[in-house]
Amino acid sequence: MVDVPAQLRSVTRSYRVEERDGEEMHVQSLEQTYPAELADVWEAVTSAERIQRWFLPVSGDLRLGGRYQFEGNAGGEITVCEPPAEGAAEFSATWEAMGGVSWVTVRLQEVDAERTAFELEHSSRTADVPAEMWETFGPGATGVGWDGGLLGLSLHLGGVEGSLSPAEAEAWAGTDEGRSFYRGAADGWAVAHIASGAEAPLAERNADATYGFYTGTTPEA
Known part of the structure; x- marks a missing residue:
């Protein structure tokens, strides 16, 4: 059992479009505070041995450059790696998947000795995102996937009650509990999309399509 409502409430989601180096970018971010010290959270998100416990098996050199x-997902290059110092830490990497490149940055900030604020930002060129995909799913296409990552990290660090290994996640998506999580996450991204200026009917259709994609179901009319 996973405390799905508590996890969904614990995540702050945002979406915006901005210009970087003359190019228009989709920028999504998720934030959650975990009940763990900064050094522990840093190790959980940068150690291959720890990452596989809550996300996916990872190989390679997890150092700058x-x-x-x-395994079975994206790869890339570590472009920033700043270990904990003065209450903060950060790393960035390219996110190379399906022939495209986007960018992921994780920022950690010490709240106090026992809590750490975690922020994940995923940026992609709008020109690189297929128009049909964006029109169908909106920001939930990738955002809901990251919601699943934050859930795994939350369970790993004791941020929410429950147990769910990465190996169980695919089957869990088809359970009542899993469907409630993906429904809530998809709806959360609809709220973020509307806050960015999107029309509510479009954002809600995107959320329905995203929910269906992750659970293999068709939302009730």
Whole structure:
């Protein structure tokens, strides 16, 4: 059992479009505070041995300039690696998947001796995202996937009650509990999309399509 409502409430989601180096970018971010000290959270998100416990097996060199590969998923290059210092830490990497490149940054900030604020930002060129995919799913396409990652990290660090290994995640998506998580996460991204200026009917259709994609179900009319 996983405390799905508590996890969904614990995550702050945002979406915006901004210009970087003359190119328009989709920028999504998720934030959650975990009940663990900064050094422990840093190790959980940068150690291959720890990462596989809550996300996916990863190989390669997880140091600045090194290349990594998640099993059956994305790979890339570590472009920033700043270990904990003065209450903060950060790493960035390219996220190379399906022939495209986007960018992921994780920022950690010490709240106090027993809590750490975690932020994950995923950026992609709008020109690189297929128009049909964006029109169908909106920001939930990738955002809901990251929601699953934060859930795994939350369970690993004791941020929410429950137990769910990465190996169980695919089957869990088809359970009542799993469907409630993906429904809530998809709806959360609809809220973020509307806050960015999207029309509510479009954002809600995107959320329905995203929920269906992750659970293999069709939302009730």
